[in-house]
Amino acid sequence: MQQLHELGDFFRHQYVDTGFIPANFSVKEVYLRSSDSDRALVSAQAFLYGLYPAAGGYQWNADTDWQPLPVHASTPGQPDLVCKPTAIKCARHEVLVAQGDRESKAVYDVKYSDFFSELSKTTGFKNCSYLDINGLFDVQRELIHNMTAKQPEWVTQTWNQYDNRSSMDIITEMRTVRMMNLFNSEEKGKLQGGPVLYNWIQNALAVSENRNDQRMLLYSSHDGVLLALLNAFRASNDMMVPYAAALIMHVYSDNGKYYSELYYRNETTADPYRIPLSRCPDPCEVSQLASAFQNMTVADLSEMMSVIKTLISVL
Incomplete structure (x- = not known):
């Protein structure tokens, strides 16, 4: 506000x-x-x-x-x-978005395989994948409002194999891709x-x-x-x-x-x-x-x- x-x-x-x-x-x-x-x-x-x-x-x-x-x-x-x-509701749009999500999932599930493997154990998302990014990103709202005291360790974890980026950096990258997929064609x-x-x-x-x-x-x-x-x-x-x-x-x-x-x-x-x-x-x-x-x-x-x-x- x-x-x-x-x-x-x-x-x-x-x-x-x-x-x-x-x-x-x-x-x-x-x-x-x-x-x-x-x-x-x-x-x-x-x-x-x-x-x-x-x-x-x-x-x-x-x-x-x-x-x-x-x-x-x-x-x-x-x-x-x-x-x-x-x-x-638009069935055609849903088809286009699903196609884009499938293509991105194939890329990011491999790119961040270690990341998803660890989050499958710690987040409650079984077999966590690119398609779970929207749910994972919701924690960002709490971080924006300084609700950091009781966050699980994975939220602030950094990843050596991904250029020492944080979990939220990685999640934000994929969340952006998913969001753009809703609109990124004529x-x-x-x-x-x-x-x-x-x-x-x-x-x-x-x-x-x-x-x-x-x-x-x-x-x-x-x-x-x-x-x-x-x-x-x-x-x-x-x-x-x-x-x-x-x-x-x-x-x-x-x-x-x-x-x-x-x-x-x-x-x-x-x-x-x-x-x-x-x-x-x-x-x-x-x-x-x-x-x-x-x-x-x-x-x-x-x-x-x-x-x-x-x-x-x-x-």
Whole structure:
């Protein structure tokens, strides 16, 4: 929550202090949508606290500078194409991911055979292998929160045969490979990130055509969705998404034309860095976005189901 609050504070300095959005929250100019996930909803509130702490006449309680601000959420139990398209079941995607996992398992089970042999004895994972990495990686959350006192020895063990790397270093390497396998092709990128990409492009077009009065659209989503969108943009850095990361699209006018630029903030101590859009000249005219990525976008649930059925038919 502290990281999300800090992200909101960064946005306040970047966009409120510069006058891009008003000093006091306005529903006409700032809109935040979240997935129905508890974590995403709470993250959205922490972010808004950093972006718009109550001040002056907006401070309704003398003991706090927090103020209630609206967070819009998707309908519980319904497909969410904007904030959580990765939760939509897709048989074709499952086939592609399983194929990638099999190929990686064949490599890493051999590469780290000593590692898996030892962890089979100490972790509770019988015949521990590459396919157990996601479960092993969960301990990283405890380490991030300094819950180190009662960790088993294997967690901090170093391995001479693997360049003195720690167990968590090795696990993180394989966890990254498994995570990237969910999105690391054009087909996977479209299946998982196509709906979000379509939404972003349509919003950019709306700005360029003066059809949107809102100055800032915000989405509280998930690491997998951010990775899916990066892959749909063909702009992935093949790294996992840290907590409180932000993918930012700027849309601006210059000499009568509208342009878009993509930025990624994946470090709390560094400014966002710009991501070139490989399929579009730099800077990319908004009018070219739709055509540049037309084979990667998915407009709605009906098209999503159509894409899935079409791809399944070629299995």
